[in-house]
Amino acid sequence: MAERRSPAAAYAGRFEAASRGGALRLAELPFLTQIDVRVDPSSPAAGDIGDALGVPLPVEPGTAVRAGSGADEVTVAWLGPDEWLVVAPEGHRVELLRKGLGDRHGSIVDVSAQRTALLVTGPRARDLLAHGCALDLHPAVFGPGACAQTTLARAQVVLIPREDGFLLLVRSSFAAYLAEWLLDAAAEYVA
Amino acid sequence: MLLIPCPWCGPREEAEFHYGGQAHVAYPEDPAALSDEEWARYLFFRDNPKGVFAERWSHSAGCRRWFNALRDTATNQIHGVYRVGEPRPVAS
Numbered sequence: 001m002a003e004r005r006s007p008a009a010a011y012a013g014r015f016e017a018a019s020r021g022g023a024l025r026l027a028e029l030p031f032l033t034q035i036d037v038r039v040d041p042s043s044p045a046a047g048d049i050g051d052a053l054g055v056p057l058p059v060e061p062g063t064a065v066r067a068g069s070g071a072d073e074v075t076v077a078w079l080g081p082d083e084w085l086v087v088a089p090e091g092h093r094v095e096l097l098r099k100g101l102g103d104r105h106g107s108i109v110d111v112s113a114q115r116t117a118l119l120v121t122g123p124r125a126r127d128l129l130a131h132g133c134a135l136d137l138h139p140a141v142f143g144p145g146a147c148a149q150t151t152l153a154r155a156q157v158v159l160i161p162r163e164d165g166f167l168l169l170v171r172s173s174f175a176a177y178l179a180e181w182l183l184d185a186a187a188e189y190v191a
Numbered sequence: 192m193l194l195i196p197c198p199w200c201g202p203r204e205e206a207e208f209h210y211g212g213q214a215h216v217a218y219p220e221d222p223a224a225l226s227d228e229e230w231a232r233y234l235f236f237r238d239n240p241k242g243v244f245a246e247r248w249s250h251s252a253g254c255r256r257w258f259n260a261l262r263d264t265a266t267n268q269i270h271g272v273y274r275v276g277e278p279r280p281v282a283s
Contacts, residue, residue: 061201
């Protein structure tokens, strides 16, 4: 079997070097399970999928919910009025969601290879992203429980705020570009 | 750059959107019955007002939904946005 390489694997060393100052921590979270869920939020199927996830699908635009812990942890992000992205550790079982949906109208698609996850944390994480993102990222309006699809340095990303920073989901083909951009923008925060 | 209030995601910068032209252009009920001129008129002829214009936008870098907006073509002021299927609001 061929060796599996994550899209930003080549940047691990430079991410680590940029994280040494303590103001910022950059890292890739490779191979997360990501599942695209499309279903009518008012249908019984949406409820059953919520039961399979352990948390109801968030219906408020721009919100995300986290549930479970460890290997069972899931983050469900609102992508559209009938679309959600489930982010979970590697090995999360897609079949449980498929069983929740059954043969009813909707779709459950494993999109783990579509995007990779970059973790930007630390006291200057917000300043770093503000170099290339037009959204107000202050925790008062964009704290844990929010999510947004927007552009960061003109690359489309899904932004999910965490307690100490942000989870950045970026398309695999844009990962190298965004990693270069993050490292360049981080230069002033690296001791 | 315009600040466009997506009816789902809230105000976002114009670069996240795609323009979709005039809104409320109804598909002909019986396209086969149309003359070439009428068909061309349906396909290619659009209003070009100076003032409030109902147009389609897609939030392509965000929620990827189509919606309608009332934009003043002279001032670029956006008077309102509404989701597909909702009636056109009265411009203030």
